[in-house]
Amino acid sequence: xxxxxxxxxxxxxxxxxxxxxxxxxxxxxxxxxxxxxxxxxxxxxxxxxxxxxxxxxxxxxxxxxxxxxxxxxxxxxxxxxxxxxxxxxxxxxxxxxxxxxxxxxxxxxxxxxxxxxxxxxxxxxxxxxxxxxxxxxxxxxxxxxxxxxxxxxxxxxxxxxxxxxxxxxxxxxxxxxxxxxxxxxxxxxxxxxxxxxxxxxxxxxxxxxxxxxxxxxxxxxxxxxxxxxxxxxxxxxxxxxxxxxxxxxxxxxxxxxxxxxxxx
Amino acid sequence: xxxxxxxxxxxxxxxxxxxxxxxxxxxxxxxxxxxxxxxxxxxxxxxxxxxxxxxxxxxxxxxxxxxxxxxxxxxxxxxxxxxxxxxxxxxxxxxxxxxxxxxxxxxxxxxxxxxxxxxxxxxxxxxxxxxxxxxxxxxxxxxxxxxxxxxxxxxxxxxxxxxxxxxxxxxxxxxxxxxxxxxxxxxxxxxxxxxxxxxxxxxxxxxxxxxxxxxxxxxxxxxxxxxxxxxxxxxxxxxxxxxxxxxxxxxxxxxxxxxxxxxxxxxxxxxxxxxxxxxxxxxxxxxxxxxxxxxxxxxxxxxxxxxxxxxxxxxxxxxxxxxxxxxxxxxxxxxxxxxxxxxxxxxxxxxxxxxxxxxxxxxxxxxxxxxxxxxxxxxxxxxxxxxxxxxxxxx
Numbered sequence: 001x002x003x004x005x006x007x008x009x010x011x012x013x014x015x016x017x018x019x020x021x022x023x024x025x026x027x028x029x030x031x032x033x034x035x036x037x038x039x040x041x042x043x044x045x046x047x048x049x050x051x052x053x054x055x056x057x058x059x060x061x062x063x064x065x066x067x068x069x070x071x072x073x074x075x076x077x078x079x080x081x082x083x084x085x086x087x088x089x090x091x092x093x094x095x096x097x098x099x100x101x102x103x104x105x106x107x108x109x110x111x112x113x114x115x116x117x118x119x120x121x122x123x124x125x126x127x128x129x130x131x132x133x134x135x136x137x138x139x140x141x142x143x144x145x146x147x148x149x150x151x152x153x154x155x156x157x158x159x160x161x162x163x164x165x166x167x168x169x170x171x172x173x174x175x176x177x178x179x180x181x182x183x184x185x186x187x188x189x190x191x192x193x194x195x196x197x198x199x200x201x202x203x204x205x206x207x208x209x210x211x212x213x214x215x216x217x218x219x220x221x222x223x224x225x226x227x228x229x230x231x232x233x234x235x236x237x238x239x240x241x242x243x244x245x246x247x248x249x250x251x252x253x254x255x256x257x258x259x260x261x262x263x264x
Numbered sequence: 265x266x267x268x269x270x271x272x273x274x275x276x277x278x279x280x281x282x283x284x285x286x287x288x289x290x291x292x293x294x295x296x297x298x299x300x301x302x303x304x305x306x307x308x309x310x311x312x313x314x315x316x317x318x319x320x321x322x323x324x325x326x327x328x329x330x331x332x333x334x335x336x337x338x339x340x341x342x343x344x345x346x347x348x349x350x351x352x353x354x355x356x357x358x359x360x361x362x363x364x365x366x367x368x369x370x371x372x373x374x375x376x377x378x379x380x381x382x383x384x385x386x387x388x389x390x391x392x393x394x395x396x397x398x399x400x401x402x403x404x405x406x407x408x409x410x411x412x413x414x415x416x417x418x419x420x421x422x423x424x425x426x427x428x429x430x431x432x433x434x435x436x437x438x439x440x441x442x443x444x445x446x447x448x449x450x451x452x453x454x455x456x457x458x459x460x461x462x463x464x465x466x467x468x469x470x471x472x473x474x475x476x477x478x479x480x481x482x483x484x485x486x487x488x489x490x491x492x493x494x495x496x497x498x499x500x501x502x503x504x505x506x507x508x509x510x511x512x513x514x515x516x517x518x519x520x521x522x523x524x525x526x527x528x529x530x531x532x533x534x535x536x537x538x539x540x541x542x543x544x545x546x547x548x549x550x551x552x553x554x555x556x557x558x559x560x561x562x563x564x565x566x567x568x569x570x571x572x573x574x575x576x577x578x579x580x581x582x583x584x585x586x587x588x589x590x591x592x593x594x595x596x597x598x599x600x601x602x603x604x605x606x607x608x609x610x611x612x613x614x615x616x617x618x619x620x621x622x623x624x625x626x627x628x629x630x631x632x633x634x635x636x637x638x639x640x641x642x643x644x645x646x647x648x649x650x651x652x653x654x655x656x657x658x659x
Contacts, residue, residue, distance in 0.1 A: 011470075032445045034588060063301065078603035090579040091266060094449075098441055121589055123469055127437035130405070134441035139406050140522045144313040145583075156524070159431045160535055160584065181583040218266040218304045219307030222446030222483040228285050228307045228476045231468070239638045247639050248649035250658055251621070254637065255598070259621075 001054030002072050002149070002228035004105055004114045006132070007038040007073065009066045010122040034069050037117025039076070043185040045115050045169060046077035048150065054112075055079045058105050061089055061097060067201040069183045075196035082108070086205040089219030091232040094123075098131035100216050103209040106137065113155065126177070133175035140220035141168045145182055266304050267319060270296045273316035283311035284502075285474055307476070332422040332484035335361040338412070338435070339372040339384055339392070340427050342403070346372075346380050347374060347493040348538060349427030354388040356454060356495035357425055359391075360463070363456040364422070369393060370506050371415055373408055375401040385506030388498045392508050393419070397515050403431050406521040409438040420435035423463050423487050425454075428489040429537065436489045445553075447487040452494050452595075452616065463488065471589050471612030480656045492537050493595045536568050536587065541598045543568030544587055544614070545580075548603020548624055549643055552580040557647035558602055564654045570594065570614075572604045576628030606631030623647070 012031040034042075045056040058081040060066050070081035084104045092100060101228040105111055114133075119126035121228060126142070134141030146158040156169045188196070206216055214220060214237055238252075240247045272278030288302040296316070304460045309319045340347040342395040369391040370384040381392045395411055412435065424439075426432040427451045440447035453466035457479075464544070465478045465487040479484040536542060538634060543562040545555055554577075562569045568614065570592075571585040587594055589609040599617035604610060606622070606629055613618070622635035623646055632638045639646055 015378075017621075087295075087527065091300070091306075093446065094437065095441060095444065095446065098437075121471065123449075124367075124471070126433050127440075127447060127449055130434055130437040131441035131447075134409070134438045140434070140438065141405065141521070143430055161537055162527040164525055164527040166527070168523055169522045171520050179583075180586075210276060222444070222480050223448055223478050224303045225307045225466070225476050226281055226283075226479050227310045228474055231472065231475050237632055237638055238637055239632075239640065241640075242643055244645040244649040245653075247641060247646060248591075248653040249638065251650065252653045255619075264560065 001048060001052055001113065002109075002111045003048060003054060003056045004108065004111050005038070005041045005045045005058045005073070005078065006058060006101055006114065007042065007058055007069070007115045007127070008035045008061045008117075008120045009033070009060065009069050010120050011063050013136045020175055021196065032065070032069065034072065034119040035077050035117050035122075037119060037121070037178070038182070040180055041115040041117045041119075041187040042073055042076050042078060043183045044178055045113075046151075046186075047183065048113070048147070049077075049079075052150065055177050057082065059084065059101060059108075061085070061092070061100050061104070064203065067203065069197050070201045071196045072188070072207060074199045075192040076186065077192060081199070083201055084209065084215075085201045085203050086207075088206045088211070088213060088217050091221060092216065093221035094125055094127035094131055094223060094225045096218075096220035098128050098135050098214050099220060100209070100211060101128070101132050102135035103211055104204060105132075107204065107209050110173075112172045114173070115148070116175065116177045118177050118179050129177035136173070136175070138173050138175060139170040140177070141170060142177045144176045144178045147176075147182075266299055268302060268306075269318040270298060270322075271316045271318050273314045274313055275316070277313070280308040280311050281318065285470070285476070288559065294631060327439070328363060329422075329482075332420045334366050334391075334419075334421045335364070335417075335423045336368070336425070337368065337370045337389070338424065338426040338432065338484070339370040339380070340403075341372065341374050341380055341432055342431060344376055344380055346383055347427060347429065347492075347495070349429060349432075349490070350384070351387045351497035351522035352492065353425045353427060353490055353495040353496040354384065354491070357423075357637050358458055358498060360386045360423065363458055366422070367391060369421070371412065373400045373411055381508050383500070385508075386500040386504050388504065389506050393511050394476050394508055395511060395513055395521075399515055399519075399656045400567050400592040402523045402526065402533070402550060404519060404523055405438060406522055407433050407516050407519045408435055408521075409442065410516050411513050412439050415511050416485060418511055418513075418659040422447050422461065424485045424487045426487070426489045428491045432489050434525065436487060436630045438441075440487050441451055443485070445483040445485060445487060446478075447489070448478045448480070449489050451488045453489045454488065454490070454495075456475075462486070468616075472615050473612075487562060491595060535549065535593045536570055536585070536592050539594070541565050541567035541571045542594060542596045542614075542617075543567045543600045544572065544586070544604060545575050545602050546604030546610075547573040547578075548605070548626075549575070550603070552578075554588060554644060556582060557651070559645060561600070561602075561647055561651045561654070564651050566659075567598075567600075568596075570599075570644070572607075572610050601635070602647060605629045606632055606634060
């Protein structure tokens with residue numbers, strides 16, 4: 001089994017703090033981490049390899065510094081990691097990102113399964129996985145919470161839906177995006193950390209993946225950000241005091257007066 | 265290649281610093297400087313009052329945009345029942361179409377879609393494109409995307425709105441990728457630049473800490489997935505007239521993706537996306553047995569039950585209940601946070617709720633800063649009192 005896991009570098013969101021004076025996100029000193037959802041993707045890839053053999057290769061598109069994070073994925077059990085990095089990739093939206101990743105994956109040779117996290121915690125789009133599958137011309141399933149079986153060139157998995165789950169079977173190669181429920185990522189082993197330290201992370205440029213320059217980076221991105229703003233949460237908090245029964249009565253009075261849909 | 269430069273007009277006013285989502289601008293010696301971490305997103309350009317940011321994009325050759333007309337809505341359905349979000353999008357689509365002086369249409373794929381087609385018309389669709397076939401009974405990423413692409417290529421809409429549901433967020437990127445067009449995820453606001461016929465798509469990013477407005481100037485259709493419960497459906501009107509078109513499409517017979525089983529294991533208590541009211545439990549409920557107070561209140565209100573990550577990780581409730589960054593994003597009319605302290609990751613999943621009510625023992629819990637109404641006290645006392653009071657007044 002050749003497994004590819006796609007990862008993205010995101011800001012460590014636990015430390016997202018707002019500067020109260022300027023109302024902007026404070027970024028100074030904010031650590032970069034592997035997108036939390038991608039850690040489940042890495043773990044799932046490594047588990048499949050441990051059960052059935054094969055190789056796990058991690059791929060990311062990003063600035064040169066992302067190589068450090070890719071080294072961490074080696075510590076978590078990945079065999080190799082490749083970074084797609086080039087000034088020409090800058091400004092990519094999800095379409096250009098999917099195209100770029102698809103070329104990197106094609107360059108690796110035959111692949112059986114591609115695993116992505118459900119979404120990244122900075123952009124929250126959840127678009128790259130399905131878009132990548134379309135670029136590679138292979139099927140995909142999103143929100144996978146469990147892989148039931150991989151056998152004879154097919155994968156059977158459970159996809160989380162709004163009201164339960166579906167069991168879906170696809171021939172390989174295929175793309176899946178995984179949710180947190182799928183596993184619990186391991187802590188890097190000492191051996192893994194030593195291996196990560198020594199790992200070489202190849203960096204592939206636009207030329208090396210033979211990218212069409214009109215389809216990468218900003219130029220290959222149909223969507224453009226025209227403005228950004230920080231939403232204002234101007235909340236007039238109102239505290240309800242008193243004994244529990246009194247608090248309950250006041251709250252119910254208040255909600256009923258607002259004509260809200262309180263009963264079916 | 266595209267490039268960004270600061271010109272001599274720069275006064276060092278620092279306005280652009282606020283606009284940069286990546287912290288890639290610094291001001292040194294009263295002049296802004298772009299750092300290497302810039303991703304060329306262009307967000308800073310409009311913030312500059314002095315036109316000192318010279319941002320050049322090489323335009324990819326524009327397709328003939330004038331060939332595209334009309335606003336489309338993907339009418340998601342399950343077992344023949346149209347999802348509420350499709351009606352909401354028809355409401356919003358009607359408003360957008362009026363600004364563009366065009367029509368709003370629905371695209372409906374499934375089996376036995378006659379009554380669903382009519383329902384879409386009563387909710388505002390001028391046209392319903394229906395592909396009705398036994399092979400389409402169950403949603404399937406592969407076949408649905410294939411047919412959707414065929415219909416888009418045949419009829420060329422300028423805008424496509426898709427509900428940001430499990431299916432919608434899977435279908436939309438596959439379709440956009442095949443069509444090589446732009447797609448904006450999980451929008452919460454849509455407007456039209458009537459002159460350029462551009463869709464201005466506003467969406468939250470960074471867990472709701474930043475809002476971005478995005479356009480798709482040189483590609484058609486302009487595609488957006490839209491969060492459920494944000495847009496308003498029209499009142500159904502039986503007298504509305506609409507046209508039903510059966511497009512000539514090739515229904516794939518060699519679909520390799522098979523949906524083997526559909527398990528509807530979750531009750532309404534979990535359908536967080538569609539819920540008007542959510543009662544959510546946090547670590548502050550103390551022990552798993554106390555979850556029943558939360559469930560009892562939810563029962564009386566016909567509400568869904570949510571949970572913080574701490575409660576899910578402790579194994580007190582299933583993951584499908586989790587609200588927040590690594591769970592679900594919700595936007596109900598009322599969100600009652602019970603014993604939830606209000607970590608940033610949780611707030612990211614529920615801060616767009618209309619009214620937030622927080623009940624917590626700790627008066628300094630961060631959740632109170634975001635809550636419209638706060639109750640400090642013991643959940644074990646307050647929740648049963650609330651349930652009783654609601655029962656008497658609305659039960």
